[in-house]
Every structure is written in C-alpha cells, then in structure tokens.
Amino acid sequence: MTQLALVIDLNVCVGCHACVTSCKEWNTSGWAGPMVDQNPYDGSPTGTFFNRVQTFEVGTFPNTETVHFPKSCLHCEEPPCVPVCPTGASYKRPDNGIVLVDYDKCIGCKYCSWACPYGAREVDEQQKVMKKCTLCIDRITDAKLSERDRKPACVLACPTSARLFGDVHDADSEVSVAIRERGGYQLMPEWGTKPANHYLPRQKIRIHIDQDELTRVDNPLRREDLTDYTGEETLDDVAW
C-alpha cells in the first residue's frame, strides 16, 4: 500500500515560512479551502494554517542551537483522529494513506484534535469544521498538472528543498532512502501512531587541522628570506 508522506530535513530548514504561506495560498482557493482568517487587519489576528513553523532554542549560551521546526499533519498509519470521529468525517485514504476530513460530515466536535497528540488539526472557527493538511491531494492527483507540479505546494516552494515528498512504503523512493541513510525519525513513536512524516536530524561538519598541516614546504614566507645587511659589524669584521 502506498503511504505518501513528507520528510523534513532540519539540517537545512532556515525557518523562512515559505511552506506556511504557500500552503495557505494553494489550499484556501483549493479543494480544502477556504482557510479563514479572524481579525485579519486588527488585534490578535489568527487563522487557519495547515502548516506552521515553530522555532525553539536548545542549550545555553554560547552552546545554543536554534531549531526551526515545521509542523503539519503527519498522516499517521494508525491515526488516532480517525476512530474517534463520531461521523466518519475523519478518514484515511486506502489508496495513498493521506488522512483527510470530509467537511460535509464534520460536526466540529473537535474529538479528533483532542485525540491528535501532535496538535496538527485546526478548527475553522467560522465554518465550524476541522481542517488539516491534505498533502495537497488536489495537486498531486491532478493529471492536468505537469508531473513536476504534482507535488504539495510546500514542497515546491521550499527554497532549501528541506521538504521531501514521496511514498515511505517504497524502499527505493527518495523519502525512504533519506530516512534510511540520514537517520530519519518519527515524532513520539511511543504513541503507536506510526506517523508517516519523518524528520531528518541536524548533522555537523567539522574540519580538523593537525598542527603539522599548518606549515607546508612551499610556505610563501620562505620567499621573503630577508636579511638586509646595512653595514653593522659581523664576525667577518673581527680579524684575529
């Protein structure tokens, strides 16, 4: 069975929010839209986003890491949001593993958001239905789009290509290779949700320079072998 997912490379994510707004602009006018905004031009503006970037610090100065952490629905293989839904609005597609909400069936009871340990669901406060990442299902399945464009908007937008997209059940896919080779991990696996989305950890590159490497035989200082003689006394001047 196909399980589509995102693999997010924290080693290159700079927290630019391209994924956040490209998602919003695609989806608000798409199948899963609109994505409503509350107080759009006034105090405490808030709205529906399928994808958000959290930034946090790890460690204490000067040994501090600043981590940008994009978060969206992880399209769990055992999604706890699905069985709790009283109307069947929340469902997991058998053909590609994407977890979706049917707004026509949703009664806005929020059980699913309580069940989701990742806080990935967003209630539309105007329409009173639950909304969430669809992996841009209306793009990736649209045969009228070019193959290049049949990807989630966030993946296409990401300037650092930090978002890989593919089938994590296909061992040869780009995402499976990345998970295998780069130590891709799931969030809170202890919950047994088997999130399809994975994260790739940071990797540090260091240079080690041995003291012996500092000076080479062709050191240019040797070409400035300057010993100016300006008439001062030397042993050659002492005649006995």
Add this chain to the structure above:
Amino acid sequence: MQDPVSHSDSTVGRVEVKETTCYMCACRCGIRVHLRDGEVRYIDGNPNHPLNKGVICAKGSSGIMKQYSPGRITQPLRRKAGAERGESAFEVISWDEAFGMLTERLARLRAEDPKKFALFTGRDQMQALTGMFAKQFGTPNYAAHGGFCSVNMAAGLIYTIGGSFWEFGGPDLERAKLFVMIGTAEDHHSNPLKIAISEFKRRGGRFISINPIRTGYSAIADEWVPIKPGTDGALILAITHEILSKGLYDREFLVQYTNAAELVVDDESRADHGLFYRAEMHVEEGCFDPQNKLWWDRDIDGPISTHTPGADPRLMGSYTLPDGTPVKPSFQLLKERVEQYTPEWAAPITGIPAETIRRLAHEMGVTARDQKIELPIKWTDCWDNEHESVTGNPVAFHAMRGLAAHSNGFQTIRSLGILMTVLGTIDRPGGFRHKAPYPRPIPPCPKPPHGPEAVQPNTPLDGLPLGWPAKPEDLFVDADGEAVRIDKAFSWEYPLSVHGLMHNVITNAWRGDPYPIDTLLLFMANMAWNSTMNTVEVRKMLVDKHPNGDYKIPFLVVCDTFASETVAFADLVLPDTTYLERHDALSMLDRPISEFDGPVDAVRIPVLPPKGECKPFQDVLIELGSRLKLPAFVKADGSRKYRDYPDFIVNYETSPGSGIGFLAGWRGKSGDQVLKGEPNPRQWEMYAQNGCFYHHELPRNYQYMRNWNKGYLHWARAHGMIRYAEPITLHLYSEVLQKFRLAAQGKWPGRQPPDRLRQRVETYFDPLPFHYDPLETQLTDTRRYPLNALTQRPMAMYHSWDSQNAWLRQIHSHNYLFLSPSVGIANGFGDGDWIWVESPHGRVRCMCRFSEAVEPGTVWTWNAIGKAAGAWGLGASADEARKGFLLNHLIAEELPAHDAGDHLSNSDPVTGQAAWFDVRVRVYKADPSEPEVTSPQFTPMPRLPGQDRKRGKWQAYMAGVFGKK
C-alpha cells in the same frame, strides 16, 4: 465533499497563467501568477528562472494578500485646505489636477534653482530611471535607500575588489568547501542564497556563522561564533594577522592580481608619501589603474616594472629606489599594520576566545591552500599569459548589513575584502564571484558633479547625482569645501557617500542646512516611520512651521501603494500600483539580477489592471518629464518623445545611437543583439515569451578571473559594459583613500577639507584597514548604556513591507526585545515582562523575551514590525501598534556635537552609511502601574478617501469569488 482525486483546479473558473517578476522583496524571483476568473488564485516560482529555479518564499507566496489588502491607496489625494499636515485630512483629486500642481511647481523650481527639488526613493529597483529624472531636472538632491541600507558593503568592496555582494557578486557555494557568513546577511539575496546554502550543506560543506544572534541562516550553521556588535573588523584583522604570520596567504595570486607587490613611497616628509611610486612612462588617461608601477625583483634585487615576464617580486621588505626614494611593497605595509592585531588583542574586543580566532584563521587558510580547485578552462590574462586552467581556493564569505550598518563599517568591509584577497578567492571558483556589470574599475568611472556651478536653472545636472569619487577633486563641494547636496553627500563630511545620505534629508531640509528646499518627493520610502532614524523628532520636523506659518519643508509629495505612516504627512499623495499591475525593468543600468555565469536582467509585465486610479510611478515620471520638457523626454521641437513607460523602455538610449538602453536582451531591430544594439520594437514581447527575464550565459573562459581576463574585458567593452579593457587590480592598499588623507594633511596640491574635518578625514581615510570603536560609542557613556541594540529581519517580513498582508502579519504581528536571561536577572525583570529600552536619544516600552541565542551584551528585535496606529490599513488596535515597537525611536540621525561639527550624521565617516547598529541602550522594568502597551503611541491614522472599507472580523479568501462578495 467531492472526492479530491476527481477535482482539478483547471476546471474551476476561467484559468490564466501569466509570468512576471516578484517584488515582495528586492530579490526579484521569477513567478507564475495563476488567475481564476481574473483574481489571483496562486503564485508560484517559475521553474525556468535562473534566480529562484521554481522555489518561492513566504512573502512571494503571500502576494495575493498584498494585492487585495485594504491598506491600498487608490486615488490621488490632496491635503485639504486648512487641514494640518499629518492629520491625514485629504480630498480626492484627479490625476490631471495632480500633474497640473506638480508641473507648475516643479517648472518654477527648475527655473529658479533646481536644488529646491529633492527626490528620494526607497528600495525601488528603478534608480536608473529616478536618477536619470533627477539629472535631467538638474537637481543633485537625489538618492535611493542605499545610504541607510548597505552602502558600506557596496563601497567597501567595490573600492577594494571592484565588485560587491548581492546584486554584484556573491559566494560561489557550488564549489566552496568552507562558507563563512559574518553578521546579518539573510535578507540579501533571499531565495538564491537559501538554495545555495542548502545545496552546499548537502554536499558536505562547512558553514560557520559569526553573528551576535543565532537566528535565520545562522541556525543551520555547523558552528555559531557569537561576536559583539561592531567588532567584526577586529576579528577579521586578527584572522588576517594569523594568516599572514603563518604564511597561509596565496602569494601567486597576490603578486599577479593585486597591488600587494607594488612599491609605495615610504617617506612621511614627502608630499607623495603613501602613493605608489610611478615610473616615468607614457600612460593613457582614464578611470583605471595605469600600470606604471614598480615591483622589487628578488633576482636582480632592484626595481622592475610590474608584470615583467619572469619577474619575481618581493612582497615584504623595505627598499630604496635608485633615485633615493624609500619604498615598501604594499603587502609589507599591510603586514606591519596587522602585526598589532593579534588574536589575543581581538579576544576581549570581540568576545571570541583567541584560540577560536586562530582556529578560524587556520580553517580558512588551510582549506584555501590545500583544497585547491582546478577547472580545465583555458583563459588568457591581460598580460597575455595563457592559462591552462582556472584555479580556485574554496573559501567563500558572505556579509551584508551586519558589517555595513556601523560607523566603522567601511574599514571593516575593506578588511573583509582584503582577507578574501589574501586567501586568493576573488572571482575564482569556490570563492567570491562577480555578477555583471561587475567587475568595474576601482572605483567605477561615473563621477558626481564637482561644484555648485553644476546646478543651473532649466539645465540638466552637470555630472551624475551619484558617482564614485577617486580623488578630492571628484567631491561635490563649494569653494569653502562645504556640501552642495542637501544630504551633504560627497562633501568632506562623507566623501565616498556613493549612495547618498537619505537618512539626513529631512533633518537637513528642516534646519535649512546647507539650504532650505521647497519640494520633497518621496517614492516608497517610509520616512515618517521605519525608514528614518530618530522617528519621533523627524515626524515633528515634517509638521514644523516658520513663525509665519509656512511649513519648513514647504511641499511634500508621497508616492506609495499603501497608506504608510509617511502618507499622513503628504501634501500630495500619488497612488502607486502593486507589482502585479505594472511594467518594470530591472536594468543593467541599475541593479540587475545577474548570475555568476553572465548578465541577467528582468521585467515585470502587468498581470492585473491597476486598482482604482493607481498609476505606476514609472509612468508618473515619464509624464512629468514630458510636461516639464526635460531634454531626454522631449523631441527637438519640445513635443513629447515617449508615449508611456513601456515605450520609453524600448526606445530610450543612453545617448542617441549608443545602443544601450534599459534592457539588455533582444536588442537590435530583430532582437538578435545582446546588451548593445538598436531599439527593438518587439522587446517586451520577447521578454514575455521568455518568462520576463534575459539571461546571457558567458563562455566558460569568460566566467572567472574577470578582473584580469582579457577575453572577458574585451567582450565587456564591446558590449558597452566597461570603458576600458584594462586589468582591475585589487586594492589591498588603497591609494584612493591615501589621496584624501594627504589632502587632510595639507599635502595634496588640490582640494583640502575644511579645518574642522581635517583630523576626521586623516583618521578614517586610512589606506590600510584598521579597527576603531563606532563613532557613537566613542561619544556615549557606555557604562550608563552598556548594551548594543540591533534589529534582525524576519524572512517572512523582510523589508517590513507587509504588515498590510493578512497572512504575513499573522506570522509577525508584534515584536519583543530579545535578550540574554542574564540581562533580565541583572535588571530585575523576567521573561515576558514589560520593560523600557533607553538610549541617550529616547526610550521605548516593549515586552521582552529571554533568549540563549544572543550574545549577552546585545539585545535585539525584529526590524520594523511595529507600526503607527491606523497605518497600512490596520485597525487602530492592531498588535503592530499596541504590542509592536520600532527601535528607530532610539537611534539618532546625528552624532552629538563634537570637534568635527555640530550636526554630523550618525554615519560612517567615509561613506555616510547610516550607523543603525551602533546604538547603545540600557533596559529596566516598566512600572506595574503603566499600561501594557508599547510606547511611544501616536494618534491613529484614519482611513483615507478611496481606501477600501474596513474589512470584517472574518476573511475567507477564495479566488474567483472574493471580489464578488
């Protein structure tokens, strides 16, 4: 719901896809704008565009909310008779009336004294047109925002290596092994740098970030080196010290391609002390380095012409020429200079341990030396030496405003240019690479006017409003050596202010120093808010009156797309379009979007009709130029020459028959010429067919070593990009600076500075790099104000242009002062508390946030998230005004009075770069009885006539139905 798999966007409404160029920031990516029933449905990156290769950022993706923002101005507005300036009491007028008012007024000023008209613009990317308009009008009082952005970066590097970062060059991360980013740099270049950094990291490159703050790109650096603000020069000089003392410099590169081995007169008693010794030989006159200089040859132990085949010059030592002149190679002078700058010296200044500084130097030096790149590309240098390969040392740097926005920035950036040079990384693979039209001569040829006589009634300016002084005679001063420009650019106060000093225009005009002006036209420059220092006082100056009731700045015209804070102060408001509604040319004459591999320029072509009565500022200038009968805009009989801006772009040539115009692509009658050629009536069409950009990829042997690449330089000359095909020797030692210093010392035969400025010019025009405390630090009680305060630019709000944007403002609706927990503990407040931040010039109240990702002597906030109440189409209670704040209130535009003058700009003494990052502050807890709102607050700006009505509590954007609701 419909099964999403059966849903196709292509079946919803009438679908159109149009290509143009983004303008949500100054990066200028290629975009595809998808329309549904004429409304913007989706904006994505153009996959074929050389800049962004299909990606798009948070801002670019939010263009929809810019287009449909209720903050837009839609009608020309005139301040109501009897209404006070600043009250936003306007009435709608027609464009005819607006043009009538402007033409009548400007024609009068042009006939009386063109200086009375000043035109200053923001990040408009159309300086080729605005600068030309100013010159044609005859006023020198023109500049764009470069003086308060990053002119130190432009000047510091262009006066050293003949090119600079961002538009004109950058780090070659495709081949670098080590990448060092110093200071805030994430905003210039945006997407291309993000693309390059991620590919660089994926290839296993090592990324070091040196920055007081760890945010943005620094977050993914392999190593973060926190540094105290304004001390980068000390660090770079100490690294250079270590590289020189270990012999980790690229000797061959220095000898062949820089002035390192050239002999400098070393006799303080002589008038030519510190100048290169010039041999008697015929040299052509021109703005290039004549090659009449000498090396000291090892083998003959005597002087020899530079680049004599087989010569092997000394880089060190001191010598006496046969005529008795004592000389030293300039590298020797550099070595002597950096001897004092040991890592141990720099450690307490920068806050970086000496062993770290030493290690950084070793990483740079050993990587450059031992990981040499060799590309099998044959090329020929200017001395006719054939090279079998192009080689490179894979250490790349990037820096921008973090180094630039200090009053020691010019010398710091020269230090960086010198470090990049001694490592042998200029226009070589893996190092720094130029982008067309750079490299250019050091300095480039265009010069400002030389004296007040350059300004004459009804006559174009004699000289260019902005240029590149190479000697004191190039300054724009009167007989007393005092400024002629309103911003005092190119005066002895800031001799190399190549981008002008926009940040002093309002203060100077208000004070009438050097003279009062009549009309100030501002284009997308928010000078009553975040594009000004000392904001509270500047807002008062804008409304200040003479005793007779006249405003001190009599007439203020503001052209903007949105109801910015500055619009409130206008006497006349001109509604500009958005980037989706206009033609634009991102020209080789200005700041194009070239790539390392060759020139690239781009256009915008309207995707949507203008909203209301909005008119592109470009068209406003063409119209005004025609009505004022400025020579470039009218035919010999005085009739109008260009129908509109698109017509102008196609047909204008820099001089009749020059073949050089605003656009480089598809020139010539049939569009088969590059860069130079006759106007092509189908040029716009050809750009439209090519994604709105033109990319000329150079042959590979013209892509490197361009300062000295004979083939490239001749190609560039043949295509009108450069006047001389002469080598552009790197200025390790700056003879240009020394000429100004000699003038200050009274040794220069020509112009000399006024006495009050002699010491200042002598000190800061040092031909060798040096480190000094920022000027304001020198004049501030740093015990009372112990902290440095900085701003950073959040990528989603880069340029602070988009508080009117419903999506972007949800990411940053307000800002905090970030500081080390140790600062909070020492001052008795906690995380999230309301605090006061006070500088010698003012104070603001804001909320704080503790952060471990900041050097403890530094506090910082996001730049210009705070807005004045009611501006930008936001409600008066918007977070931007109630919880957001502006650091600008704390930053003075002038230095305290001191020996060099009472009103010197708070700027770099060489370039006039605004010293935003020099401000010193202290912090303390706000009283619990104080209101939980930021301070200062301003009277809310009302909605303007023509602005959309206030939007409701909910907004659900759905393309195709949004406008119909």
